Amino acid sequence: MEPDSLEAWASANLKSTFAVIGLGGAGSEAAQDLVELGITGVETCVINTDAKSLDRVHADRKVLIGQRHLKGGGSGGDREAVLAAIEDGKTDLQARLEEYEIVFLVAGLGGGTGSALLPYLAGLLRKSHSLAIPVAFLPFHIELESNPVRRANSLQALEELEHLDGLLLALSNEKLRRFESLPLQRVFHVRNTYLHRLVSSLVDMVENPSQLNVDLASLKRHLRDAGLSTLLFAEQHVSEPERLINQALTETLLDFDLDEAQSPSALVHLDGGSNLTLRTLDRVLHAVQHRLGRPQRLMFGTRTHPEPREVVRMTAVIGGLRRRTARQALSTAPPPTLPLPIVR
Ligand SMILES: Nc1nc2c(ncn2[C@@H]2O[C@H](COP(=O)(O)OP(=O)(O)OP(=O)(O)O)[C@@H](O)[C@H]2O)c(=O)[nH]1
Numbered sequence: 001m002e003p004d005s006l007e008a009w010a011s012a013n014l015k016s017t018f019a020v021i022g023l024g025g026a027g028s029e030a031a032q033d034l035v036e037l038g039i040t041g042v043e044t045c046v047i048n049t050d051a052k053s054l055d056r057v058h059a060d061r062k063v064l065i066g067q068r069h070l071k072g073g074g075s076g077g078d079r080e081a082v083l084a085a086i087e088d089g090k091t092d093l094q095a096r097l098e099e100y101e102i103v104f105l106v107a108g109l110g111g112g113t114g115s116a117l118l119p120y121l122a123g124l125l126r127k128s129h130s131l132a133i134p135v136a137f138l139p140f141h142i143e144l145e146s147n148p149v150r151r152a153n154s155l156q157a158l159e160e161l162e163h164l165d166g167l168l169l170a171l172s173n174e175k176l177r178r179f180e181s182l183p184l185q186r187v188f189h190v191r192n193t194y195l196h197r198l199v200s201s202l203v204d205m206v207e208n209p210s211q212l213n214v215d216l217a218s219l220k221r222h223l224r225d226a227g228l229s230t231l232l233f234a235e236q237h238v239s240e241p242e243r244l245i246n247q248a249l250t251e252t253l254l255d256f257d258l259d260e261a262q263s264p265s266a267l268v269h270l271d272g273g274s275n276l277t278l279r280t281l282d283r284v285l286h287a288v289q290h291r292l293g294r295p296q297r298l299m300f301g302t303r304t305h306p307e308p309r310e311v312v313r314m315t316a317v318i319g320g321l322r323r324r325t326a327r328q329a330l331s332t333a334p335p336p337t338l339p340l341p342i343v344r
């Protein structure tokens, strides 16, 4: 598909209720990877200042912005130029994005395009009824240390994102060091596979009705008062459900600061077989309460399948996280060798 103008895209009729929007080079590649990994019922769009990069990726919609100033050549790290370009051509972009119920906005921080568009669009959508979930890839420390422009762009974007509150999925490249013997493209694919698992489990949680239902409205209501929040995923043998919360916290590739003193809130959803009992649910919730220091608010839901299953899966939204200065977030020491996250 040929790149569109922002206006042409905005006036197109967008029907699907979920969207993954890739912003800039890294965001576009990741959005494409997510779709190739298979998410049903999700529309994809990529927005970039770089025409060549747009040409290379597959997506339902492609939007080239800032043509007048940047001539389709990318911003070369110039975040301000991208912000000016958005102002230039935004027209009814907001109205069109609001037609989606959940919008995953994906970008690698450090460049000009993704670092400008991610907080801008997430902020725009936070004021609407759409649930905007920013996904930010935090650069490797070496990139931040050796490149002041990348550093400044990343700091600015992350600080703005943390101040928006709500769900923020910040995936730290440093946490990928545990895969450092793999080729880089494969490492990014591992990260995208993990992200795919998170996105699918959230969509699945709100899309498919269940006995103790968590629908989109209840998720939004929970998030409204939860402050800065993150998303966790884990699966365990049904005989050891109390291990779910620790596994989710230690094996995540996401970067966040859990302030246990502040009693974070939790929304916990379990997916299991016909053998999932109330006792199992209790064991999970007690472990969550214990680990989070009696959360302020604990909401839960379950879905059971007709057949028995050996595995129980947990999707959890943890709110009330500590907002860091972006400087703190980006200087977090890489974790020691941890077990591999769940990646299929
Ligand atoms: N290409 C690519 N870069 C990634 C990926 N994950 C993280 N990055 C990093 O993403 C950051 C932003 O780079 P780009 O996405 O190329 O920048 P951009 O948003 O297109 O911005 P400009 O090109 O400066 O206009 C860099 O720090 C990359 O190292 C990935 O999967 N692919």
Ligand SMILES: [Mg+2]
Binding pocket: 024, 025, 050, 053, 074, 075, 111, 113
């Ligand atoms: Mg680029």
